[in-house]
Amino acid sequence: MIGGGQINEEIKKYTGADAYGRDAMAGVALAKEWVGG
Amino acid sequence: MAKAPEELYQEREKRVSDAIQLKVPDRVPFLPFFSFFPAKYAGISFKEAMYDYDKLAEVSKKAIIDFQPDMYLNPYGLISVGPTLEALDYKQLKWPGHGVDPNLTYQFVEGEYMKAEEYDAFLFDPSGFMIRTIFPRICGILEPFKMLPSIPSAYYLRIVPRVAVLGIPEVAAAFKRLLKAGAEAQRMMAEARSFVEEMEELGFPTQFGSTGYAPFDYIGDFLRGTRGIMLDMYRNPDKLLEAIEKVLPIMIEGGVAAKRAGIPRVFIPLHKGAHGFMSLEQFNTFYWPTLHKLMLALIDEGLTPCPLFEGDYTDRLEIIKDIPKGKAIYSFEHTDIFKAKEVLGDRVCIRGNVPASLLCTGTPQEVRDYCKKLIDVVGRGGGFIMDGAIGIPDEAKPENVRAMADFTREYGVYH
Numbered sequence: 001m002i003g004g005g006q007i008n009e010e011i012k013k014y015t016g017a018d019a020y021g022r023d024a025m026a027g028v029a030l031a032k033e034w035v036g037g
Numbered sequence: 038m039a040k041a042p043e044e045l046y047q048e049r050e051k052r053v054s055d056a057i058q059l060k061v062p063d064r065v066p067f068l069p070f071f072s073f074f075p076a077k078y079a080g081i082s083f084k085e086a087m088y089d090y091d092k093l094a095e096v097s098k099k100a101i102i103d104f105q106p107d108m109y110l111n112p113y114g115l116i117s118v119g120p121t122l123e124a125l126d127y128k129q130l131k132w133p134g135h136g137v138d139p140n141l142t143y144q145f146v147e148g149e150y151m152k153a154e155e156y157d158a159f160l161f162d163p164s165g166f167m168i169r170t171i172f173p174r175i176c177g178i179l180e181p182f183k184m185l186p187s188i189p190s191a192y193y194l195r196i197v198p199r200v201a202v203l204g205i206p207e208v209a210a211a212f213k214r215l216l217k218a219g220a221e222a223q224r225m226m227a228e229a230r231s232f233v234e235e236m237e238e239l240g241f242p243t244q245f246g247s248t249g250y251a252p253f254d255y256i257g258d259f260l261r262g263t264r265g266i267m268l269d270m271y272r273n274p275d276k277l278l279e280a281i282e283k284v285l286p287i288m289i290e291g292g293v294a295a296k297r298a299g300i301p302r303v304f305i306p307l308h309k310g311a312h313g314f315m316s317l318e319q320f321n322t323f324y325w326p327t328l329h330k331l332m333l334a335l336i337d338e339g340l341t342p343c344p345l346f347e348g349d350y351t352d353r354l355e356i357i358k359d360i361p362k363g364k365a366i367y368s369f370e371h372t373d374i375f376k377a378k379e380v381l382g383d384r385v386c387i388r389g390n391v392p393a394s395l396l397c398t399g400t401p402q403e404v405r406d407y408c409k410k411l412i413d414v415v416g417r418g419g420g421f422i423m424d425g426a427i428g429i430p431d432e433a434k435p436e437n438v439r440a441m442a443d444f445t446r447e448y449g450v451y452h
Contacts, residue, residue, distance in 0.1 A: 005313065005348060005371070006393060006394070008394055010392065014394070022313070
């Protein structure tokens, strides 16, 4: 998982990440989804 | 027959001015906001660009001639500040070769340069507070300025003991070093002026005559720090609002300097008003009112405010729409620029927003595809200027910048 204000779909593909979030809260939402919390 | 530089200069001015006034120009203007890209493109280090005035002129000229922007960004104000900052022992920034790798861009040093309990001191006398409290914190050589007396206290014969402070060896030494920094800055400014003249002779106008700042960002970036000002919105809202109002005339005065420069466009980079930093209610309370007043004051002076909305403002487009028609340029980064065209298209010229990721990692064809969409949708009927989302990234592939430039010149023609 990668994150930050500059991240978008292209950077996700370029880095081979599974998912990205624009801010910390998006990261929390993703993590919850992944661990099913 | 090739056009004379003066003719090209006038054509470029008119192209941009038509876009600002929401008329249909002959074609979409191309205004790339370069930072260290010309240095990288021409093969010198970022550090050299920051310290060597001649080399900076050389690489900037090369990029301007190779990519033919309709207007260029004078590189001196943002790049060749190394020698003067060094002379000041400046602390609010790390730069290439000074705290940062010689080939990386500069880095702002976040900090609480003004404490929460110092609002009253700032509000009482911003100049005195700046000179005696902030300068000693942000410039190593001005550390002794904290010994300086309050200026208004030097009345009548009290002027003698107050002036005596200047005779204290540390204070005297600080002034001497400050004079040196001043001489260095003068050298740099002279180079900057001669660069403008040289580009004018080649037919290229410059983008901005001065820079302004949203009063909230002034307090948040330079004095309180991001953390400090975010807390102040909850803990100290009244003082914060007072300080923002106090800063407004200072920002107007700085922006109006563009008139003396004879270049009517005022650059206003915006930092903390985005969706990711504050709610709509906070935006309406703390950020927008003074930014709005700043832009209206500049427009009243016959100037063109050019705010760069860094981050995402999609949910606040209706608010920022409140601006006289055809009098400003709004640059967008992550804001949905197509939505921006829908909301703002009949009000204000839009500039942007080829993503940094695309310019750094994409192919020329992908860049052309994105530019096509921008020209087709945002460029429809005029009122659009092509640029990167946050200017041209230092690491952009030259072939992508070329694709952007050439495609805009060819496909961006209005029929």
